[in-house]
Each structure stands twice: as C-alpha cells, then as structure tokens.
Amino acid sequence: MEGLVPLGGVIFIVIFIALFGAFLVWLAANITGTKPVYNPVKYEPYECGIPGIEKKETKISVKYYLTAILFILFDIEIIFMYPWAISFREFIATGEGTFVFVSMMIFIAIFIFGLFWEVKSKALEWD
Missing domain, CATH: 1.10.287 (Helix Hairpins)
Structure with missing residues (x-):
C-alpha cells in the first residue's frame, strides 16, 4: 500500500488538470454568448498589406x-x-x-x- 501513495498524487493532479482544462474550455465557449460566424475572407492568406498568391511549385528541393x-x-x-x-x-x-x-x-x-x-x-x- 505504501507504493501507491506517490501514484495517488499523480493521479489526483492528472484528474484535476483535466477537469480544470475542461472547465476553462466550457467557460470560454459559453461566456461570449454569441456563436462565431464563418467568414471566408478571414481565412485567406494576407501578408504585409499584399494579398497572398498561392504557388503550386516550390523552388526549394x-x-x-x-x-x-x-x-x-x-x-x-x-x-x-x-x-x-x-x-x-x-x-x-x-x-x-x-x-x-x-x-x-x-x-x-x-x-x-x-x-x-x-x-x-x-x-x-x-x-
């Protein structure tokens, strides 16, 4: 039974971190009150004020x-x-x-x- 004492602490910490992480994700999802709207412009590449141009080939081997x-x-x-x-x-x-x-x-x-x-x-x- 003495060998299980350190393992019990590790199990407690793992369960605590998992529950706390799940709580934070739930809280972040429910605190805003609005659903995110998908905007395709938001997902386009944009760099330094110039819209990105997607290249089909790469010059690096x-x-x-x-x-x-x-x-x-x-x-x-x-x-x-x-x-x-x-x-x-x-x-x-x-x-x-x-x-x-x-x-x-x-x-x-x-x-x-x-x-x-x-x-x-x-x-x-x-x-």
Whole structure:
C-alpha cells in the first residue's frame, strides 16, 4: 500500500488538470454568448498589406528538408550516448553495468541499422 501513495498524487493532479482544462474550455465557449460566424475572407492568406498568391511549385528541393531531418535524428541519437558514456562507471559500481551496456548495444545496433538503411536508400544522394 505504501507504493501507491506517490501514484495517488499523480493521479489526483492528472484528474484535476483535466477537469480544470475542461472547465476553462466550457467557460470560454459559453461566456461570449454569441456563436462565431464563418467568414471566408478571414481565412485567406494576407501578408504585409499584399494579398497572398498561392504557388503550386516550390523552388526549394525536398532534399534539404530530408537532410535536415536526418541530421536532427542522428544528432539526437549521439546526444543520448554522451550521458551514458559519462555515467557508465557509476552503473558498473552499482552492479547494473551489464544491463546498461546491453541496453546501449541494442540502441547502437538500431542506430547502425538506421544508418545503413539511410545509405542503402540513397537518402543523401543529390541526383
């Protein structure tokens, strides 16, 4: 029963936040007293006093976005490895070194699989 005490506090906070949020949404919807009217002009693009012109084509290659997303993905994976390397000696001292090492090897295997998949699918080639 002692293990449920901290969980009870978390459950209470989650329920309180959900109810309070629902109350605020209800209050915002009912306090105005008028229904919103759909106005198509309000949803048209408008920038710096000039009505926006929608273009069907883009001049920026999708390869830039793909390269940026892949960089962020692999950069974040490397960032996860740094704290592990710093604290690995502490895990060995507490006897959890084997578990943490195996977990990181699985993580690195998934990382290397993703890297090989990226090279094989030619994601970074600019042809």
